[in-house]
Amino acid sequence: MMMKKHFFLLPTLLLSAVIVLADNPIVQTWYTADPAPMVYKDTIFLYTSHDEDVTRNNFYTMDDYKLFWSVDMVNWTERGTVLAGRDFSWFTDNAWAPQAIPRNGKIYLYVPLNNNTGAKIGVAVSDNPSGPFKDPLNKMLVATGSMNIDPTVFIDDDGQAYLYWGNGNLRMVRLKEDMISTTGNITSNIPMQGFTEGPWFYKRKSLYYLVYAGSSEKISYATSNSPTGPWTFKGDIFDRPSIATNHPGVVDYKGHSYCFYHNGALPGGGSFKRSVCVEEFTYGADGSIPKLTMTKNGPAAIATLDPYKRVEAETIAFSSGLKTQVCTDSGAGLNVSSINNGDYIKVKEVDFKDGATSFEARISSSVSNAKIEIRLDNQNGTLIGTCDVSGASTWTTKSCKVTGASGKHDLFFKFVGGSGDLFKFNWWKFTPIPTGTIKSAKNVTRQDRFEISFVNGGNKALRLDFSQPVQQQNLTVGVYDLSGKFITTLFSGRTQSSHLVLPLNNFRINSGVYLVKMSLDNSVVQVKSITM
Known part of the structure; x- marks a missing residue:
């Protein structure tokens, strides 16, 4: 993110129209910026900076970091605030663009702090992606000159880790294996066409990529055959945004490629109230990244959501x-x-x-x-x-x-x-709805037993008498044939009674012997046979 004081606000009426149709921005409960996606095991985690609802001094008001995760790229679950500037003893103001990376069973989260009093890069460490994160140094990790912001970290195939950062002046230093100390000298003023801020460093196959906010905050990229350059400019990915900053985050997940960015598209949004978005893309055969358009729809789902799990x-x-x-x-x-x-x-x-x-x-x-x-x-x-x-x-x-x-x-x-x-x-x-077959007629998992009787006559029914009242639980009573094939559901809901009478006249059940299964909260309590 860049220290600019001019910004552009989209009309509120237009933003209201956008929100009805969109799935971008992907977070609507907060203003978020500076997306930092991280794939860990089978989940994609998204760290973001956080623009406060109330802007102070007409400037970026950012105090902490949010975390969201997804397994399908369309439904995002919030984990809340996982790190705040106040968690660093040397913090004075402003918690800007983060990036996280896993190594040695830990998660390392790199953050720029204290822009108003001289920006410095710190690091926090956790045993899992959602924290808690702790500052292991109680001091900054690295800083040289001014505008030490927007860190990006990558670990190469040989185990060497690199930290790039900067605004205007692109800098780089190697990290030791512990990921909380540097080795060697800082390289400054790395040539990069149009570089402004927000570098994102990664490798795909044998090619190194540096994606960044370039001239007029357009998202641009360069490639190299070496992690330290020289870098060859390849072009723009996104055109100039309607707000004063942008910040890319590029990741591959489950065989798909994605580019994250931010805009000001939520109601009340703008340069100081931004919102993270994402687009899917496909690399060219030569490794090139195509020109992308910021859309309202975002990517397609790559998995379904199971509504029968909490x-x-x-x-x-x-x-x-x-x-x-x-x-x-x-x-x-x-x-x-x-x-x-x-x-x-x-x-x-x-x-x-x-x-x-x-x-x-x-x-x-x-x-x-x-x-x-x-x-x-x-x-x-x-x-x-x-x-x-x-x-x-x-x-x-x-x-x-x-x-x-x-x-x-x-x-x-x-x-x-x-x-x-x-x-x-x-x-x-x-x-x-119960489907399939009963695997075992001896599946008794709880103490809530029941007795069952058939009520004959003009109004046929089943009567269930429980050993104790069924309270505050979902009760399901299903009927199956003797092979275990599902026939129908007689009852699904809640009851506080010690018995239940279930009319049968509305169910087309032929005379015969059937299995009756009673379940509480999806757990089978008991299966019994009865002649009806």
């Missing part, structure tokens, strides 16, 4: 009007907050497979008449269920039945209710 509410493809905060529920983490009437969350490429029967959401601090409308494909798409979440003063799991959800869809949670904050939202989960 999903954090802060897993978002796009949203409107929301914030996140540290969660007080068990398990800690974050929850979605600042939920008002008409706000929404979009989650992409949700695979319902054969269908869902119910939905549950973890809710707190809800007002009366607060609801979640569950819709498919757009904000006003097919309504598959409405979950009344009102009346939860403390963390409570609310549930509702759903119908019409099968196959792959974009999923929308539309929040409705009165004025002001409606509730806090921690996580959500669907229950699938």
Whole structure:
């Protein structure tokens, strides 16, 4: 990021139109900048700097660093603030563009601090990507001259690590294997056509790349056959942005190539309130990077999301009007907050497979008449269920039945209710329609046993008597034939009774012997046979 005081603001009306259609910017709950993607194991982690909502002194107001992660490139889960300037004893002001890299089982996060009092580069270390990060030096790692900003780190095939950084003056130094100390002299004023700031250094095959914010903040790149140059200018990737800065981050993930950047496209955005975006691209046969366009849609999904596993509410493809905060529920983490009437969350490429029967959401601090409308494909798409979440003063799991959800869809949670904050939202989960076969008729995993009897006559029914009342759990009663093939679901929901009568007249079940399976919260309690 560059110390410029002129900036451009897009009209608010235009930005409001953009937010309805877009999946870029990929983070909407905060203003984010200076994207630093890192692939670690099977996940892509995205570190960003953070433009505060309230700008101080009409200049970049940046106090900490955010982390987001994804496995599908469209749904991003926030991990919150993982490092702040105040975590460094020598911090005075401004936490600018970061970059992280794994080595020796640790994550090293390089950050430029203290621009107003003389920018210096520091490093923080953690045992995992989400922290906690600690400053192992209690002092700066490196600095020479002015504008020691925008560090980028790369470890070559021979194990040698390199640190590039700078604004106007591109500099480089080698790092020791411990990644927190340097070796050799700093090389300054490295020739690089149009170099302004924001270098991003990496290697692909045998070619070294340095992508950076060049003339007029266009994203440009150069290549070399050596990690230390000389560098050959190859061209521009993005044209000049509508704000005063830009910062690239390039990464390969699951066989795809991506270029991250930032703009000012969120409502209220601009040079001091930026937003991270991403585009997919394909290298040329000669290793060249094509000219790219900043889009509203972003990349396609490379995996689907499983709605039958617990999903954090802060897993978002796009949203409107929301914030996140540290969660007080068990398990800690974050929850979605600042939920008002008409706000929404979009989650992409949700695979319902054969269908869902119910939905549950973890809710707190809800007002009366607060609801979640569950819709498919757009904000006003097919309504598959409405979950009344009102009346939860403390963390409570609310549930509702759903119908019409099968196959792959974009999923929308539309929040409705009165004025002001409606509730806090921690996580959500669907229950699938039972399919397939019963693998074992002896699968008894809990103490909540039940007895079953057939009620004959004009109104045929099954009566289930439980050894104890079933409370605050999802109960599912399914019928299978003797081969274990699924026939139908008799009940799916919650009950606090010690018995349950399930009418059969509406189910086309022929006379015979069947297996009845009772499950609590997706765990099989017991399977029994009965003649009907």
